[in-house]
Amino acid sequence: TNDYAFVWSDTGTLVPGVVVTTGQLLPTTLHGQNMVTFVYDAAVESFKFVDQGDGQGGGRFFIRCNETIVPGMASVGLAQSGAPVRLMPANPQMTYVFEPPMNTYFVGFGQGAERPYVVANTFAPFEKIDWQMNIAKMDATLNADGSWKIEPTHLATAE
Structure with a gap:
Protein backbone atom coordinates (compact mmCIF):
# COMPACT_ATOMS: atom_id res chain seq x y z
CA THR A 1 0.00 0.00 0.00
CA GLU A 99 11.23 9.39 -4.71
CA PRO A 100 8.59 6.70 -5.32
CA PRO A 101 7.69 4.42 -6.86
CA MET A 102 9.45 2.13 -4.45
CA ASN A 103 8.23 -1.02 -6.09
CA THR A 104 11.51 -2.92 -6.07
CA TYR A 105 11.04 -6.20 -4.25
CA PHE A 106 13.32 -9.12 -3.42
CA VAL A 107 12.59 -12.68 -2.35
CA GLY A 108 14.85 -14.85 -0.20
CA PHE A 109 14.74 -18.04 1.81
CA GLY A 110 16.28 -19.27 5.05
CA GLN A 111 15.76 -20.09 8.67
CA GLY A 112 15.59 -17.47 11.36
CA ALA A 113 13.41 -15.52 13.71
CA GLU A 114 10.90 -13.00 12.41
CA ARG A 115 12.33 -9.49 12.71
CA PRO A 116 11.19 -6.02 11.64
CA TYR A 117 13.71 -5.60 8.84
CA VAL A 118 16.74 -7.60 7.66
CA VAL A 119 19.43 -5.59 5.89
CA ALA A 120 20.97 -8.44 3.91
CA ASN A 121 20.36 -12.14 3.39
CA THR A 122 22.56 -14.54 5.32
CA PHE A 123 20.80 -17.73 4.24
CA ALA A 124 20.35 -17.89 0.46
CA PRO A 125 20.74 -15.39 -2.38
CA PHE A 126 18.05 -12.77 -2.79
CA GLU A 127 16.38 -12.58 -6.17
CA LYS A 128 15.05 -9.29 -7.46
CA ILE A 129 11.41 -9.29 -8.52
CA ASP A 130 10.74 -7.00 -11.47
CA TRP A 131 7.16 -5.94 -10.78
CA GLN A 132 5.71 -4.64 -14.03
CA MET A 133 2.65 -2.46 -14.58
CA ASN A 134 -0.74 -4.19 -14.46
CA ILE A 135 0.55 -7.19 -12.48
CA ALA A 136 -1.46 -7.95 -9.33
CA LYS A 137 0.31 -11.12 -8.14
CA MET A 138 3.63 -12.90 -8.64
CA ASP A 139 4.63 -16.45 -7.68
CA ALA A 140 8.20 -17.27 -6.65
CA THR A 141 9.49 -20.84 -6.58
CA LEU A 142 12.86 -21.85 -5.10
CA ASN A 143 14.34 -24.55 -7.32
CA ALA A 144 16.44 -27.46 -6.01
CA ASP A 145 19.62 -25.84 -7.37
CA GLY A 146 19.01 -22.65 -5.33
CA SER A 147 17.79 -20.57 -8.28
CA TRP A 148 14.44 -18.79 -8.35
CA LYS A 149 11.58 -19.03 -10.85
CA ILE A 150 9.48 -15.86 -10.66
CA GLU A 151 6.43 -15.34 -12.83
CA PRO A 152 3.30 -13.19 -12.87
CA THR A 153 0.09 -15.06 -12.14
CA HIS A 154 -2.60 -12.35 -12.08
CA LEU A 155 -3.15 -9.20 -14.08
CA ALA A 156 -4.52 -6.13 -12.33
CA THR A 157 -8.09 -5.21 -13.22
CA ALA A 158 -9.92 -1.90 -13.02
CA GLU A 159 -12.32 -1.56 -10.11
Missing part, protein backbone atom coordinates in the same frame (compact mmCIF):
# COMPACT_ATOMS: atom_id res chain seq x y z
CA ASN A 2 1.02 3.64 -0.18
CA ASP A 3 0.70 4.52 3.50
CA TYR A 4 4.13 6.04 3.98
CA ALA A 5 5.97 6.94 7.17
CA PHE A 6 9.34 8.41 7.99
CA VAL A 7 11.39 5.90 9.99
CA TRP A 8 14.64 5.86 11.94
CA SER A 9 16.64 3.21 13.73
CA ASP A 10 19.57 3.44 16.13
CA THR A 11 20.82 -0.04 15.23
CA GLY A 12 24.15 1.43 14.11
CA THR A 13 25.99 0.79 10.87
CA LEU A 14 23.99 -0.98 8.17
CA VAL A 15 25.95 -4.13 7.32
CA PRO A 16 24.89 -7.56 6.00
CA GLY A 17 22.97 -9.51 8.63
CA VAL A 18 21.99 -6.54 10.80
CA VAL A 19 18.41 -6.64 12.02
CA VAL A 20 16.95 -3.15 12.19
CA THR A 21 14.63 -2.17 15.03
CA THR A 22 12.38 0.79 14.33
CA GLY A 23 12.83 3.75 16.68
CA GLN A 24 9.98 5.89 15.37
CA LEU A 25 7.38 5.87 12.60
CA LEU A 26 6.02 9.29 11.60
CA PRO A 27 3.15 9.24 9.05
CA THR A 28 3.70 11.26 5.86
CA THR A 29 2.16 11.69 2.41
CA LEU A 30 3.52 12.50 -1.03
CA HIS A 31 1.65 15.80 -1.18
CA GLY A 32 2.10 17.31 2.27
CA GLN A 33 4.02 16.87 5.50
CA ASN A 34 6.67 15.21 3.31
CA MET A 35 9.73 16.81 4.92
CA VAL A 36 11.17 16.27 8.41
CA THR A 37 14.35 16.95 10.38
CA PHE A 38 16.21 14.16 12.20
CA VAL A 39 18.02 15.16 15.41
CA TYR A 40 19.76 13.69 18.43
CA ASP A 41 18.30 15.01 21.69
CA ALA A 42 21.15 14.81 24.23
CA ALA A 43 18.81 15.64 27.12
CA VAL A 44 16.98 12.33 26.71
CA GLU A 45 19.81 10.50 24.88
CA SER A 46 17.63 9.60 21.92
CA PHE A 47 17.03 10.39 18.27
CA LYS A 48 13.77 11.87 17.05
CA PHE A 49 12.02 13.54 14.12
CA VAL A 50 11.10 17.23 14.51
CA ASP A 51 9.71 20.07 12.40
CA GLN A 52 7.60 18.01 9.99
CA GLY A 53 6.26 20.17 7.18
CA ASP A 54 5.69 20.52 3.46
CA GLY A 55 8.73 19.78 1.29
CA GLN A 56 9.91 21.28 -1.97
CA GLY A 57 7.02 20.17 -4.12
CA GLY A 58 5.03 16.97 -3.98
CA GLY A 59 5.98 13.51 -5.07
CA ARG A 60 9.15 13.16 -2.97
CA PHE A 61 10.12 12.73 0.68
CA PHE A 62 12.85 14.74 2.41
CA ILE A 63 14.75 13.89 5.60
CA ARG A 64 17.20 16.51 6.85
CA CYS A 65 19.80 15.44 9.40
CA ASN A 66 21.10 18.29 11.54
CA GLU A 67 24.53 18.81 13.13
CA THR A 68 23.67 16.71 16.22
CA ILE A 69 23.82 13.45 14.26
CA VAL A 70 26.94 11.30 14.77
CA PRO A 71 27.90 9.10 11.76
CA GLY A 72 27.45 5.35 12.26
CA MET A 73 24.87 5.66 15.03
CA ALA A 74 21.54 5.70 13.19
CA SER A 75 19.74 5.20 9.90
CA VAL A 76 16.81 7.10 8.38
CA GLY A 77 14.37 6.29 5.63
CA LEU A 78 10.82 5.40 4.67
CA ALA A 79 8.37 2.75 5.77
CA GLN A 80 5.33 1.37 4.00
CA SER A 81 2.57 -0.48 5.85
CA GLY A 82 4.48 0.07 9.09
CA ALA A 83 7.73 -1.61 8.01
CA PRO A 84 10.98 -0.01 6.81
CA VAL A 85 11.51 -0.32 3.04
CA ARG A 86 14.35 2.15 2.42
CA LEU A 87 17.10 3.06 4.89
CA MET A 88 20.24 5.18 4.60
CA PRO A 89 23.00 5.80 7.16
CA ALA A 90 22.26 9.12 8.89
CA ASN A 91 25.04 11.70 8.61
CA PRO A 92 25.21 15.28 9.91
CA GLN A 93 24.17 18.15 7.64
CA MET A 94 22.79 15.80 4.97
CA THR A 95 19.41 15.83 3.27
CA TYR A 96 18.05 12.55 1.93
CA VAL A 97 15.47 12.56 -0.87
CA PHE A 98 13.32 9.52 -1.55
Whole structure:
Protein backbone atom coordinates (compact mmCIF):
# COMPACT_ATOMS: atom_id res chain seq x y z
CA THR A 1 0.00 0.00 0.00
CA ASN A 2 1.02 3.64 -0.18
CA ASP A 3 0.70 4.52 3.50
CA TYR A 4 4.13 6.04 3.98
CA ALA A 5 5.97 6.94 7.17
CA PHE A 6 9.34 8.41 7.99
CA VAL A 7 11.39 5.90 9.99
CA TRP A 8 14.64 5.86 11.94
CA SER A 9 16.64 3.21 13.73
CA ASP A 10 19.57 3.44 16.13
CA THR A 11 20.82 -0.04 15.23
CA GLY A 12 24.15 1.43 14.11
CA THR A 13 25.99 0.79 10.87
CA LEU A 14 23.99 -0.98 8.17
CA VAL A 15 25.95 -4.13 7.32
CA PRO A 16 24.89 -7.56 6.00
CA GLY A 17 22.97 -9.51 8.63
CA VAL A 18 21.99 -6.54 10.80
CA VAL A 19 18.41 -6.64 12.02
CA VAL A 20 16.95 -3.15 12.19
CA THR A 21 14.63 -2.17 15.03
CA THR A 22 12.38 0.79 14.33
CA GLY A 23 12.83 3.75 16.68
CA GLN A 24 9.98 5.89 15.37
CA LEU A 25 7.38 5.87 12.60
CA LEU A 26 6.02 9.29 11.60
CA PRO A 27 3.15 9.24 9.05
CA THR A 28 3.70 11.26 5.86
CA THR A 29 2.16 11.69 2.41
CA LEU A 30 3.52 12.50 -1.03
CA HIS A 31 1.65 15.80 -1.18
CA GLY A 32 2.10 17.31 2.27
CA GLN A 33 4.02 16.87 5.50
CA ASN A 34 6.67 15.21 3.31
CA MET A 35 9.73 16.81 4.92
CA VAL A 36 11.17 16.27 8.41
CA THR A 37 14.35 16.95 10.38
CA PHE A 38 16.21 14.16 12.20
CA VAL A 39 18.02 15.16 15.41
CA TYR A 40 19.76 13.69 18.43
CA ASP A 41 18.30 15.01 21.69
CA ALA A 42 21.15 14.81 24.23
CA ALA A 43 18.81 15.64 27.12
CA VAL A 44 16.98 12.33 26.71
CA GLU A 45 19.81 10.50 24.88
CA SER A 46 17.63 9.60 21.92
CA PHE A 47 17.03 10.39 18.27
CA LYS A 48 13.77 11.87 17.05
CA PHE A 49 12.02 13.54 14.12
CA VAL A 50 11.10 17.23 14.51
CA ASP A 51 9.71 20.07 12.40
CA GLN A 52 7.60 18.01 9.99
CA GLY A 53 6.26 20.17 7.18
CA ASP A 54 5.69 20.52 3.46
CA GLY A 55 8.73 19.78 1.29
CA GLN A 56 9.91 21.28 -1.97
CA GLY A 57 7.02 20.17 -4.12
CA GLY A 58 5.03 16.97 -3.98
CA GLY A 59 5.98 13.51 -5.07
CA ARG A 60 9.15 13.16 -2.97
CA PHE A 61 10.12 12.73 0.68
CA PHE A 62 12.85 14.74 2.41
CA ILE A 63 14.75 13.89 5.60
CA ARG A 64 17.20 16.51 6.85
CA CYS A 65 19.80 15.44 9.40
CA ASN A 66 21.10 18.29 11.54
CA GLU A 67 24.53 18.81 13.13
CA THR A 68 23.67 16.71 16.22
CA ILE A 69 23.82 13.45 14.26
CA VAL A 70 26.94 11.30 14.77
CA PRO A 71 27.90 9.10 11.76
CA GLY A 72 27.45 5.35 12.26
CA MET A 73 24.87 5.66 15.03
CA ALA A 74 21.54 5.70 13.19
CA SER A 75 19.74 5.20 9.90
CA VAL A 76 16.81 7.10 8.38
CA GLY A 77 14.37 6.29 5.63
CA LEU A 78 10.82 5.40 4.67
CA ALA A 79 8.37 2.75 5.77
CA GLN A 80 5.33 1.37 4.00
CA SER A 81 2.57 -0.48 5.85
CA GLY A 82 4.48 0.07 9.09
CA ALA A 83 7.73 -1.61 8.01
CA PRO A 84 10.98 -0.01 6.81
CA VAL A 85 11.51 -0.32 3.04
CA ARG A 86 14.35 2.15 2.42
CA LEU A 87 17.10 3.06 4.89
CA MET A 88 20.24 5.18 4.60
CA PRO A 89 23.00 5.80 7.16
CA ALA A 90 22.26 9.12 8.89
CA ASN A 91 25.04 11.70 8.61
CA PRO A 92 25.21 15.28 9.91
CA GLN A 93 24.17 18.15 7.64
CA MET A 94 22.79 15.80 4.97
CA THR A 95 19.41 15.83 3.27
CA TYR A 96 18.05 12.55 1.93
CA VAL A 97 15.47 12.56 -0.87
CA PHE A 98 13.32 9.52 -1.55
CA GLU A 99 11.23 9.39 -4.71
CA PRO A 100 8.59 6.70 -5.32
CA PRO A 101 7.69 4.42 -6.86
CA MET A 102 9.45 2.13 -4.45
CA ASN A 103 8.23 -1.02 -6.09
CA THR A 104 11.51 -2.92 -6.07
CA TYR A 105 11.04 -6.20 -4.25
CA PHE A 106 13.32 -9.12 -3.42
CA VAL A 107 12.59 -12.68 -2.35
CA GLY A 108 14.85 -14.85 -0.20
CA PHE A 109 14.74 -18.04 1.81
CA GLY A 110 16.28 -19.27 5.05
CA GLN A 111 15.76 -20.09 8.67
CA GLY A 112 15.59 -17.47 11.36
CA ALA A 113 13.41 -15.52 13.71
CA GLU A 114 10.90 -13.00 12.41
CA ARG A 115 12.33 -9.49 12.71
CA PRO A 116 11.19 -6.02 11.64
CA TYR A 117 13.71 -5.60 8.84
CA VAL A 118 16.74 -7.60 7.66
CA VAL A 119 19.43 -5.59 5.89
CA ALA A 120 20.97 -8.44 3.91
CA ASN A 121 20.36 -12.14 3.39
CA THR A 122 22.56 -14.54 5.32
CA PHE A 123 20.80 -17.73 4.24
CA ALA A 124 20.35 -17.89 0.46
CA PRO A 125 20.74 -15.39 -2.38
CA PHE A 126 18.05 -12.77 -2.79
CA GLU A 127 16.38 -12.58 -6.17
CA LYS A 128 15.05 -9.29 -7.46
CA ILE A 129 11.41 -9.29 -8.52
CA ASP A 130 10.74 -7.00 -11.47
CA TRP A 131 7.16 -5.94 -10.78
CA GLN A 132 5.71 -4.64 -14.03
CA MET A 133 2.65 -2.46 -14.58
CA ASN A 134 -0.74 -4.19 -14.46
CA ILE A 135 0.55 -7.19 -12.48
CA ALA A 136 -1.46 -7.95 -9.33
CA LYS A 137 0.31 -11.12 -8.14
CA MET A 138 3.63 -12.90 -8.64
CA ASP A 139 4.63 -16.45 -7.68
CA ALA A 140 8.20 -17.27 -6.65
CA THR A 141 9.49 -20.84 -6.58
CA LEU A 142 12.86 -21.85 -5.10
CA ASN A 143 14.34 -24.55 -7.32
CA ALA A 144 16.44 -27.46 -6.01
CA ASP A 145 19.62 -25.84 -7.37
CA GLY A 146 19.01 -22.65 -5.33
CA SER A 147 17.79 -20.57 -8.28
CA TRP A 148 14.44 -18.79 -8.35
CA LYS A 149 11.58 -19.03 -10.85
CA ILE A 150 9.48 -15.86 -10.66
CA GLU A 151 6.43 -15.34 -12.83
CA PRO A 152 3.30 -13.19 -12.87
CA THR A 153 0.09 -15.06 -12.14
CA HIS A 154 -2.60 -12.35 -12.08
CA LEU A 155 -3.15 -9.20 -14.08
CA ALA A 156 -4.52 -6.13 -12.33
CA THR A 157 -8.09 -5.21 -13.22
CA ALA A 158 -9.92 -1.90 -13.02
CA GLU A 159 -12.32 -1.56 -10.11
